[in-house]
Amino acid sequence: MAEILLSFFVLFVVSVLLVSNYYNYRQPMGFSPDNVWEFDVDPGQDTTDRKATLRLLVQELQATPGVAAVTWTSSNTPFSFSNMNTDQFRYKDKKASLTEQYDADDDMVRVLNQKVVAGRWFDHRDDASTHHPVVINQKFAEDMFGGEAAVGKVLTNDKHDEQWQVVGVIEAYRSGNDFAANEPAIFNRRVLQDTARVGNNEQPILLVRVLPGSGAVLEQQLVRKIKQVTKGWDANVNTLEENRHDKMKFMLTPLIALGLVGLFLIINVALGLFGVLWYNINQRKSEIGLRRALGATSNGISRQFLGEMFVVTTLGVVGGLVLAMQFPLLGVFGFATPIYLTAMLLATILIFLLTAICAFQPSRIAAAIQPAVSLREE
Secondary structure (H helix, E strand, C coil): CHHHHHHHHHHHHHHHHHHHHHHHHCCCCCCCCCCEEEEEEECCCCCCCHHHHHHHHHHHHHCCCCEEEEEEECCCCCCCCCCCEECCEEECCEECCCEEEEEECCCHHHHHCCCEEEECCCCHHHHHCCCEEEEEEHHHHHHHHCCCCCCCCEEEECCCCCEEEEEEEECCCCCCCCCCCCCCEEEEECCCCCCCCCCCCCCCEEEEEECCCCCHHHHHHHHHHHHHHHCCCEEEEEEHHHHHHHHHHHHHHHHHHHHHHHHHHHHHHHHHHHHHHHHHHHHCHHHHHHHHHCCCCHHHHHHHHHHHHHHHHHHHHHHHHHHHCHHHHHCHHHCCHHHHHHHHHHHHHHHHHHHHHHHHHHHHHHHCCCHHHHHHHC
């Protein structure tokens, strides 16, 4: 029973992680990465006015045939290995949880096809705003404002004496990878006229949405144009889909390892159950022969051994469930309660299915023992 309890607990932990990743995978990503290219622009040792050069570059790229929209942003682009988070935002007396922060301009919504569910995206109306305009995702709105409407709310920043006004809410923004959870996100409006950003030490990232079917010819054309406009800045280009696949490989490695751990565990438990049953049958041949002599059917003998194993398995599963129930109560891993419940159900089904498979053949062997053979061996 102890082996089954331990096996159930390990299967439960593995199931929690797998179920949570599957749940996240099925959630809306909040943007469309197809046909979007990322240009990592490096000014190198150029000390000229980078803001003016970048403004001109964005205009030239937008005017290029085959380009649908251009935006510039910070280094934490979709599927990158860069993060920029903060917990400094506050609404009244409530402080925000750790929130991923992004720089965005008025055209990002066109480049990434983000879905605005309330309010609007940044536009020229924000030029005269007395507060810093921000767009948040629904997760941030739910955590910070609960059931209240988020648009129009004013946030304060603990680190800077500034006020940030929510002008819009997007559906989601899971930019980390396909298995990333929908965490709070906030977008700051940064236009190229701002002196607060794109300073002489900043290396901007350009995201360019191109028309479907665009290939190497347009890519080479855009790289040449970047070098011409910037007078020699370096530009490395990747598609967001390529970045997405690279990040997927990186994330799948531990999941595959986790799956292998679960598989080896199942094999180990299966061998253990099979061995225990085989030993019991050999030790109880006289009992089986006596029962057959008294009229017990082969099906009855088979059901007896299956029933005994299911009783032992049930006791082990009950103990495992008691331990597993502590996870949602204590907030281990920080997942939603339905994920833990699904993992408990999955682990329970796997254990009982494994028991049934391992016990079936030995129970049939026990049922086939004849009374005369068992008594002669005694």
